[in-house]
Amino acid sequence: MGRKLKSIWVFHLNTGACNGCDIEILDVLTPYYDAERLGVKLVGSPRHADALLVTGPLTRQTYYAAKKAYEAMPPSPRIVIAVGTCACSGGIFYDSFSVHGGIDKLLPVHIYIPGCPPRPEEILFGIAQLVGLVNKKVKQVVQRASPELKTEPLERLWLDLREETRRVVGYFDRDEVLNTFKELVLKAYTRYDPRRSLEKLVDEYCSQTDDPRLCFVMKYLYTRFLDILEWYKKSHYNIEDMLREEAWRRAT
Template sequence: MNLIQKARMKSPWVLHFNAGSCNGCDIEILSCLTPVYDIERFGAVNVGNPKHADVLLVTGPVNRRNERVLRNLYEQMLDPKIVVAVGTCASSGGVFHNCYNCLGGVDKVIPVDVYVPGCAAKPETIIEGVILGLEKLAKMPAKARPGRQEAKAESAEAER
């Protein structure tokens, strides 16, 4: 593992976006920051700005009103970046599956790297999900990530 990979592993700055979640998963994410789980041990910091973030944690099934926000946030993040869908809703739409106002999962809008199951997802699972994602992040090439444009095109199609 070279230095850059190691640094990427050890310094995940996390952005959290609630795309219509019931707040169950959100509370579990915040509990990761507390003394009990203390994800800052791994260098993780909860940031409020996509331009500073490496990891996007999304909760909720994504509906038609916040879809553009999610896409915008994702695009504002610098490469390399990973997306972790936290909870059942974010992974597949959950109980909102096929609901008329919901798109049914984060991967309908942006490419997702890790799916964290659970309703709500447990903090331990979230942390494990992030670390899984980080391993992927560390291995990402120095050049801009391939396939991003295709992913966008796909999601635009899915929207139609």
């Protein structure tokens, strides 16, 4: 890629993708993202193409087809764009019997766009990099950790509760719901009878919220919390004293 590219004509080649990346590429061509304003045009034959847009891992079935498509392209500039985790490195299929790995096993790749699937913005960012509009933002990091351990107080208890939250709440809301419950627990443990006041606090929370799902989760977490306390008690782990300490530390 000696000279700056202006208008890239692209041939879209699927070497065994699950269609996720292909759908994102369709998205990029819609008026909302509009890759054509960057000069990109999808063509029907590799003979007309400057770039080969590859999605999917390189399977044994498509090995020679991919090779032929590459050879059919005009000798210059012959750009290869790997879209999606699979095309970059094989992804989840990297050790499958029928998969060679990423497209870089066969062709020289000019730009990798990882993601499973990549967002349309991510693909636009990759194209913009090819055209020379933006610079890359990532680089390899090697971090040497210090020997000191950084932990939160009562980390084990919160992890146990997170495990329980996982059973009823989805990935996105989990932390928020758990933090709300955490606040309730710590509030209850500044009081005289923490278990009963936690029950009251949970009831209060349920009467305030208008979302029955949140109400269910809080009540569920309350029962699980009691079970976990019992479990800690059986293993002689004095978690309630620690909770009280932590609650007072937070309160003051």
